[in-house]
Amino acid sequence: MKFTSLLLALAVSASPLSQAAPAKKPGKKSAQSHSKAKAKAKAKGARKAGASVAVPAAVAATALTAAEAGDAVVFSESEAVNAFADEVALRHGFPRAELAALIGQIRYIDTAVQLVKPAPKGKPKNWQNYSRVTIEPIRIKAGVAFWNQHAAVLARAQAEYGVPAEIIVGIIGVETIYGRQTGRFRVLDVLTTLAFAYPEAPNRAARMAFFRGELENALVLARKSNIEPLSLLGSFAGAIGMPQFMPGSVLAYGVDYDNNGSIDLRGSAVDAIGSVASFLVQHGWQAKQTGPLVYPASVSDDRAWESLLNQGLAAKFRAEDLRAGGVSTSAVLPANQRFGLIDLPNGPDPTEYRIATDNFFAITQYNRSYFYAMSVIELGRAIRQNRP
Structure with missing residues (x-):
């Protein structure tokens, strides 16, 4: 993660809704909050992850102890992780031995744990500062180039979904500067870490259940896409590709917009464009409302x-x-x-x-x-x- 993105990430939790929990009240973020907030809120089902697989209550309620959740944690030795693997194998037909071998390669990521912790309260939110960070020359210049390069696809998405090209371009720009900052964490590492070693918080049980669902979704997505599970890279919260979709969102809202037989939000700007438009339409976008937002x-x-x-x-x-x-x-x-x-x-x-x-x-x-x-x-x- 680049230094600028890290600065943005570290201040996110000034917003109560950046916790990626099923909260209902809208919130606002501090000026430096964007990178971390996007991953968290995406985790929320804002963004998109409405397709998370249900996790049995007995599994969701089990967490690693504070002693286990350290740098030396070995997920393959965790009863909670192995119970989860048993459920996933039964539900989706994964060979249990293959899951065991995969879990043996998954690592605890302390950075993910630290970044999801709430920041100290007290710093006032400031829209003007936030907008100066997100609406700046680098993103604008990159956005012009992205729009020019994909003008025909953006026009097609606007015609088919009713979502203006500038909104699609705005989202991909705010999320990853058009694929420049998609995250370097192994998705299975961070999802497993947050699913089984989430830090103490009032919403800890709900957050762990969410990330376990997304861990299951990531395994299903990798098999469906015929890719090596550990090759999936993303944000510290497991969001993937140019539009930063959680795995469940890729399954639910992803679109093979370039018609090549697969949905690739990491390498295909065309699929990213179609998937952003698809997500918005399935979350209430009204094509008939053509005036200002x-x-x-x-x-x-x-x-x-x-x-x-x-x-x-x-x-x-x-x-x-x-x-x-x-x-x-x-x-x-x-x-x-x-x-x-x-x-x-x-x-x-x-x-x-x-x-x-x-x-x-x-x-x-x-x-x-x-x-x-x-x-x-x-x-x-x-x-x-x-x-x-």
């Missing part, structure tokens, strides 16, 4: 609008509901459409507000963060404006 908003001093905030990642309110709550905009909102109110804190400076549409909230299903969705939108816009 967000509108500028002002809020009244009486703060009646506070009840409209944090109402889930969905557009629930009519324009008249927003007006009654003291929310105004200079734009003309489309009739017969629902909206949500989002806030973008700026540390000590005034918070910004936006009126968000269904399609904005579809992006938050990719990563459960207002900051993330706004950065995708603004990066895509900047790239479009910088194209010849």
